[in-house]
Amino acid sequence: MNLRKYLVLAGVTVFAAAGDSMLSHGMKQTGNISLHHLQGVLLALLNPWVAVGIVLLLAFVVLNMNALSWADLTYVLPATSFGYVLIALIARFVLHEHVSPLRWFGIALISGGVGFVAGGPMLTSHPEQVVPVGAKPATLSSGLES
Amino acid sequence: MNQVHTWLGILVVAFASVVGDVLLARAMREVGDVHDLWRRHGLWSVVSRVLSNPNLSFGVAAMAVAFFSLLFTLSWGDVSLVAPAAASLTFIGNAFAARVFLHERVDRRRWIAAVLVAGGVALLAG
Numbered sequence: 118m119n120l121r122k123y124l125v126l127a128g129v130t131v132f133a134a135a136g137d138s139m140l141s142h143g144m145k146q147t148g149n150i151s152l153h154h155l156q157g158v159l160l161a162l163l164n165p166w167v168a169v170g171i172v173l174l175l176a177f178v179v180l181n182m183n184a185l186s187w188a189d190l191t192y193v194l195p196a197t198s199f200g201y202v203l204i205a206l207i208a209r210f211v212l213h214e215h216v217s218p219l220r221w222f223g224i225a226l227i228s229g230g231v232g233f234v235a236g237g238p239m240l241t242s243h244p245e246q247v248v249p250v251g252a253k254p255a256t257l258s259s260g261l262e263s
Numbered sequence: 264m265n266q267v268h269t270w271l272g273i274l275v276v277a278f279a280s281v282v283g284d285v286l287l288a289r290a291m292r293e294v295g296d297v298h299d300l301w302r303r304h305g306l307w308s309v310v311s312r313v314l315s316n317p318n319l320s321f322g323v324a325a326m327a328v329a330f331f332s333l334l335f336t337l338s339w340g341d342v343s344l345v346a347p348a349a350a351s352l353t354f355i356g357n358a359f360a361a362r363v364f365l366h367e368r369v370d371r372r373r374w375i376a377a378v379l380v381a382g383g384v385a386l387l388a389g
Contacts, residue, residue, distance in 0.1 A: 121298065182313065183298070185291035190284060190361045191369050194354065195376040201387050223386030230379030233372050241368035 122239075125184050126196055132177035134200035138207065139170030188239040195234040202227050272336030273345055277352035279329035284353070285360045286322030292365070293318065347388035351381035 143166030147157070161167050184193045202224045208214040294300070294312045301309050313319060336345050358377040361367040369377075 182287065182291050185288045186294055187296045187298075189367045190288040190365060191358055191367050191373045191377065193288075194284070194357055195373070195380045198354075198380045198384070201384055205387055220387050223383040226379045226383030226386065228383075230376040230383060233379065234376035237370070237372045241370075 122184075122187065125180050126193070128180040129177060129184055129193070129197040130200045130203065132173045132180060133197065134203040134207075136170045136173035136177055137200075138204060139166045139173060141170075143167035143170055189241055192234055192237070192239050195230050198227055199231050266340075269336060269340030269345065270348075272332060272339055273348045273352065275332045276329050276336055276345075276349040277356055279325050279332055280349070280353040281356040281360050283322050283325035283329055284357050285364050286318045286325060288361070288365055290316040290318035290322060343388070347385040350388065351385045354381040354384065 143164040144161065146166065147161040147164050162171075181193070181197070184197070188196075205216055205220060205224055209216045290313070291297075293316060294309070297309050297313075300312065333345070333349065336349070354377050358369050358374060362369040367373075
């Protein structure tokens with residue numbers, strides 16, 4: 118696991134949390150969207166919070182695909198779930214919202230889950246098991262590291 | 264809508280999410296480490312390999328189904344039930360699906376991680 122891979126996982130975590138938060142903030146400003154008034158969607162896209170949120174979520178998708186190219190799905194999902202904790206911490210310490218003891222317990226559980234999976238190997242599946250017929254498995258072997 | 268419809272909707276959301284995640288992971292595994300690929304063959308090679316992989320298209324379609332099912336399910340049930348239940352079931356479902364379809368070695372450490380995260384998400388979003 119090198120610095121680049123840590124940065125990619127950190128990027129997945131931060132961009133997902135920041136994108137969701139900005140999208141949520143923007144959608145609260147634009148109001149409800151009805152199936153009968155789809156022009157509301159276009160108006161929502163003009164909201165700067167929504168626009169920046171979409172850009173951040175696109176960055177999340179690209180980085181998530183990058184991570185899945187060298188790590189297991191069952192490694193990437195828990196390892197990047199720390200974004201839920203980030204959102205709760207931002208809500209508590211930046212937005213000064215109340216975070217109940219039950220939610221603090223949820224934060225502790227997620228942190229524990231991230232810690233558990235981060236200590237294990239990134240990739241456990243054998244490349245030849247998922248490579249289609251005719252493809253070169255050599256491009257996959259570089260991901261077999263801890 | 265009653266509770267049965269809400270839970271059916273939650274199951275559809277979780278199932279479509281798992282299918283989307285697994286297909287996306289499979290597509291990227293077939294593509295290989297994108298950083299190595301970029302260094303050796305350039306950015307265009309990475310983009311063309313990713314976009315030409317059929318698993319990616321099916322994965323994106325499954326994620327679209329998950330997104331729209333979530334919208335419908337949210338109109339039937341409370342967000343405090345639908346969002347955490349769907350997210351938690353997706354975490355657990357991904358662990359099963361990754362083991363069966365991606366041949367990942369989901370050992371005790373990863374099971375514990377999946378269960379802890381699923382429980383944590385349920386508590387945070389609930």
